[in-house]
Amino acid sequence: MAPVKSVCFIGAGFVGGPSGAVLALKNPDVEVSVVDLSETRIAAWNSDALPIYEPGLLPVVKEARDAEVRPQNLFFTTDVKGTIKRADIVFICVNTPTKTAGIGAGKAPNMAYFESATRMIAAEAESDTIIVEKSTVPCRTAANMREILKAVGKPGVNFEILSNPEFLAEGTAVADLMKPDRILIGSMQTPSGLEAAEVLANLYGSWVPKENILKTNIWSSELAKLAANALLAQRISSINALSAICEATGADVGEIAYAAGLDSRIGSRMLQASVGFGGSCFRKDVLNLSYMAETLHLPEVAAYWQSVVAINEWQKSRFTKRVISTLYGTLTGKKIAVYGFSYKKNTADTRESAAISVVKDLIAEQAKVCIYDPQVTKAQIWEELDINGCHLADVEKFVTIAQNPYDCASESHAVIVLTEWDEFSNKDVVDWEQIFDIMERPAFVFDGRRVIDAGKLQRLGFRVECIGRGNPF
Ligand SMILES: NC(=O)C1=CN([C@@H]2O[C@H](COP(=O)(O)OP(=O)(O)OC[C@H]3O[C@@H](n4cnc5c(N)ncnc54)[C@H](O)[C@@H]3O)[C@@H](O)[C@H]2O)C=CC1
Numbered sequence: 087m088a089p090v091k092s093v094c095f096i097g098a099g100f101v102g103g104p105s106g107a108v109l110a111l112k113n114p115d116v117e118v119s120v121v122d123l124s125e126t127r128i129a130a131w132n133s134d135a136l137p138i139y140e141p142g143l144l145p146v147v148k149e150a151r152d153a154e155v156r157p158q159n160l161f162f163t164t165d166v167k168g169t170i171k172r173a174d175i176v177f178i179c180v181n182t183p184t185k186t187a188g189i190g191a192g193k194a195p196n197m198a199y200f201e202s203a204t205r206m207i208a209a210e211a212e213s214d215t216i217i218v219e220k221s222t223v224p225c226r227t228a229a230n231m232r233e234i235l236k237a238v239g240k241p242g243v244n245f246e247i248l249s250n251p252e253f254l255a256e257g258t259a260v261a262d263l264m265k266p267d268r269i270l271i272g273s274m275q276t277p278s279g280l281e282a283a284e285v286l287a288n289l290y291g292s293w294v295p296k297e298n299i300l301k302t303n304i305w306s307s308e309l310a311k312l313a314a315n316a317l318l319a320q321r322i323s324s325i326n327a328l329s330a331i332c333e334a335t336g337a338d339v340g341e342i343a344y345a346a347g348l349d350s351r352i353g354s355r356m357l358q359a360s361v362g363f364g365g366s367c368f369r370k371d372v373l374n375l376s377y378m379a380e381t382l383h384l385p386e387v388a389a390y391w392q393s394v395v396a397i398n399e400w401q402k403s404r405f406t407k408r409v410i411s412t413l414y415g416t417l418t419g420k421k422i423a424v425y426g427f428s429y430k431k432n433t434a435d436t437r438e439s440a441a442i443s444v445v446k447d448l449i450a451e452q453a454k455v456c457i458y459d460p461q462v463t464k465a466q467i468w469e470e471l472d473i474n475g476c477h478l479a480d481v482e483k484f485v486t487i488a489q490n491p492y493d494c495a496s497e498s499h500a501v502i503v504l505t506e507w508d509e510f511s512n513k514d515v516v517d518w519e520q521i522f523d524i525m526e527r528p529a530f531v532f533d534g535r536r537v538i539d540a541g542k543l544q545r546l547g548f549r550v551e552c553i554g555r556g557n558p559f
């Protein structure tokens with residue numbers, strides 16, 4: 087096969103942007119274009135105010151995009167069709183959110199954006215093209231793509247479909263892309279399929295060691311992505327289920343996770359008990375897997391995976407109930423300070439953040455909620471709380487946004503930590519002594535992330551309640 091000259095990423099989101107940037111950085115001879123329908127998103131990618139907050143990303147983008155230290159080979163553009171025409175390889179990185187209406191609503195992925203991208207490639211490609219599924223998709227999506235490509239593609243143009251799921255986590259995207267645990271490439275086990283897999287492996291080979299590039303059949307690769315997210319989410323639901331037992335018995339879930347995690351068969355990662363996992367993918371992908379099992383007439387399997395999501399929902403409401411009962415059964419008129427709104431630290435992404443459910447429950451109790459997050463914008467919080475259409479004066483009767491943790495906590499009855507930003511752990515920036523002075527009495531801290539040094543706060547006079555920690559006496 088001729089050397090790859092031009093590569094296109096469709097979808098300039100959390101995956102397409104950083105993946106395209108790192109591929110461009112590591113393959114200076116390849117022209118990499120990241121395309122999107124959204125003009126504002128592309129304009130932001132072409133500026134220094136990138137559309138996503140991701141540590142270490144701007145220097146990577148600038149090096150490949152700005153032609154200051156080397157020739158430019160990274161381009162962000164809305165010219166989707168023109169870019170497809172030139173590309174030897176097209177990565178589809180569009181969103182595949184959970185369906186909100188119709189058959190499978192609330193469970194099945196909405197494949198409309200993915201199919202529309204496939205159709206666009208079929209219609210525009212003028213020479214043989216490798217199409218890469220990078221979005222997370224149901225197993226056997228490539229079979230549907232093959233039919234569309236055959237029916238819509240130009241005569242004489244051959245397509246090869248590969249599955250190359252993305253495993254990056256937000257907040258560590260650059261590090262994950264630079265040093266991935268593995269690159270998974272699934273292909274049809276035909277000579278042309280295997281050859282296409284080799285072409286893609288060579289692109290990654292410019293920075294990923296060969297032994298970390300895994301080639302499988304295409305269905306395994308598609309399913310492995312859903313499996314990986316389901317297994318990770320399952321670990322969190324497992325430790326969160328144990329956190330409830332800890333609170334009732336006086337055991338400490340941190341000690342449980344540590345003791346269990348030392349068993350090399352279990353391992354220590356993804357065992358941090360929390361107020362519940364969030365993010366755009368865990369819930370979506372577990373439900374996707376569960377729905378697939380349902381459609382394959384495997385109801386027991388579907389119910390098993392569904393329970394991972396059910397425990398997560400329960401964990402969020404369990405946490406809020408603990409806040410309410412500890413605050414003497416009523417939040418009416420009490421100011422509650424919420425620290426953190428993003429679904430995890432080092433990202434401004436709020437999709438499926440546990441904070442959304444918790445804050446909505448607090449509002450339902452007529453609390454006056456004040457939110458502080460170091461990165462999430464006010465507009466983003468309003469949007470997530472679905473209070474966009476309301477008159478601002480009415481909204482601000484029950485939700486306010488603070489610019490710093492002190493204004494947030496001032497005159498509050500409780501501080502609730504919902505995101506594990508480093509500045510909230512008392513080793514770091516927030517001065518908890520000062521916070522104590524400006525709060526009502528008794529001053530409560532509810533730690534939904536286990537980042538607070540509870541002993542130290544108790545010595546300052548706080549009443550502290552942590553996920554997964556009950557009364558040890
Ligand atoms: N966010 C994450 O950390 C990860 C996401 N994934 C998967 O990657 C996929 C993308 O996720 P995100 O990047 O988070 O989504 P996103 O919503 O941030 O970005 C998707 C982009 O695709 C664009 N788009 C949709 N249809 C298009 C079309 N026909 N032509 C051009 N652009 C189009 C949208 O405008 C949007 O900017 C999903 O399937 C997700 O499950 C996988 C690993 C990590």
Ligand SMILES: O=C(O)[C@H]1O[C@H](OP(=O)(O)OP(=O)(O)OC[C@H]2O[C@@H](n3ccc(=O)[nH]c3=O)[C@H](O)[C@@H]2O)[C@H](O)[C@@H](O)[C@@H]1O
Nearest residue numbers: 252253254255256322356357358360363364365367429430
């Ligand atoms: O497909 C995806 O989108 C990605 O989903 C997750 O990445 P991400 O959601 O960005 O972040 P994680 O670090 O996995 O955290 C997810 C949620 O679980 C929570 N979490 C994580 C770990 C833990 O031990 N406990 C816990 O509650 C986090 O706070 C966060 O709310 C996976 O980790 C990635 O491998 C995957 O590519």
